Amino acid sequence: MAIIIDGKQIAKDLNTQTQQRVATLAQQGIVPGLAVIIVGDDPASAIYVRNKHRKAVKLGIKSVVRELPATISQAELLEIVQTYNHDDSIHGILVQSPLPVGLDEQAIVAAIDPAKDVDGFHPLNVGRLLANLPGHYPVSCTPRGIMTMLGTLNEHLRGKQAVVVGRSMIVGRPMAAMLLNADMTVTIAHVHTKHLSDLTRTADVLVVATGVTHLIKGNDIKRGAIVIDVGMDRDENGKLTGDVDFDAAVDRAGAITPVPGGVGPMTIATLMQQTVDLCEWSEQLGSN
Numbered sequence: 001m002a003i004i005i006d007g008k009q010i011a012k013d014l015n016t017q018t019q020q021r022v023a024t025l026a027q028q029g030i031v032p033g034l035a036v037i038i039v040g041d042d043p044a045s046a047i048y049v050r051n052k053h054r055k056a057v058k059l060g061i062k063s064v065v066r067e068l069p070a071t072i073s074q075a076e077l078l079e080i081v082q083t084y085n086h087d088d089s090i091h092g093i094l095v096q097s098p099l100p101v102g103l104d105e106q107a108i109v110a111a112i113d114p115a116k117d118v119d120g121f122h123p124l125n126v127g128r129l130l131a132n133l134p135g136h137y138p139v140s141c142t143p144r145g146i147m148t149m150l151g152t153l154n155e156h157l158r159g160k161q162a163v164v165v166g167r168s169m170i171v172g173r174p175m176a177a178m179l180l181n182a183d184m185t186v187t188i189a190h191v192h193t194k195h196l197s198d199l200t201r202t203a204d205v206l207v208v209a210t211g212v213t214h215l216i217k218g219n220d221i222k223r224g225a226i227v228i229d230v231g232m233d234r235d236e237n238g239k240l241t242g243d244v245d246f247d248a249a250v251d252r253a254g255a256i257t258p259v260p261g262g263v264g265p266m267t268i269a270t271l272m273q274q275t276v277d278l279c280e281w282s283e284q285l286g287s288n
């Protein structure tokens with residue numbers, strides 16, 4: 001039986017650390033601020049944004065949720081991003097994805113001050129990550145949270161094989177960059193990859209972020225591998241499940257994340273961590 005990586009507990013521990021950092025900043029009269037912009041009325045997005053808001057408030061972070069109608073123009077939305085760029089009480093800006101059709105998400109992300117890019121999606125920050133530049137900059141929260149989870153396992157990663165299934169800008173690509181920066185040998189697989197199972201069976205660390213329910217079966221996994229499931233899928237009964245067939249995988253893997261309770265809670269905890277990072281970096285305080 002694999003170790004089940006308790007994302008919920010690791011997120012709780014990270015949130016405790018974040019709360020303590022916020023308390024230390026408060027003694028200096030500094031309050032980290034997060035602005036979340038949500039456009040239109042996608043119900044799933046509304047739930048995510050409410051969860052982020054609640055968590056921020058709980059940790060002592062100032063949280064501003066800006067709800068905008070789906071009819072807003074690109075120019076108006078850019079204008080609102082600019083107001084937060086210039087607002088000294090806001091250290092992190094997040095534009096909830098997906099945006100309604102007609103809005104150019106890339107142009108909006110590029111308009112965010114890179115020093116306030118709490119999602120790590122700005123092309124400057126993406127480039128810094130790819131180049132493994134030293135210094136402080138935000139990176140995508142889901143893969144950063146996964147690196148935090150891997151860190152708790154105290155396994156040596158250097159020189160070992162990582163396979164990332166999925167090539168999105170939010171998860172797959174930044175995940176591959178982080179694993180490469182950790183000196184792993186990284187392969188990115190995707191929808192066109194041939195003989196996927198042969199490849200995944202070589203992975204010491206397997207990260208799956210495809211949105212395909214139970215794409216990865218038990219015998220697609222190397223014995224003892226670390227398996228990270230980024231999937232957030234609904235099974236035939238409407239229950240939340242992952243891209244990995246957990247019940248089969250748990251007998252092969254050395255360690256595995258569940259869905260729910262794995263990567264998801266870590267994403268939100270990392271967003272909070274990174275909001276406080278941005279605040280400290282802007283004040284040139286601290287180093288994490």
Ligand SMILES: Nc1nc(=O)c2c([nH]1)NC[C@@H]1CN(c3ccc(C(=O)N[C@@H](CCC(=O)O)C(=O)O)cc3)C=[N+]21
Binds near residue numbers: 098119267268
């Ligand atoms: N600009 C932007 N940044 C994001 O970070 C972003 C986004 N847009 N758009 C949507 C996705 C999705 N996302 C999740 C975060 C936490 C859970 C989470 O906590 N999931 C729980 C379960 C929640 C449930 O039961 O439905 C878990 O896995 O245990 C899920 C999904 C952040 N996103």
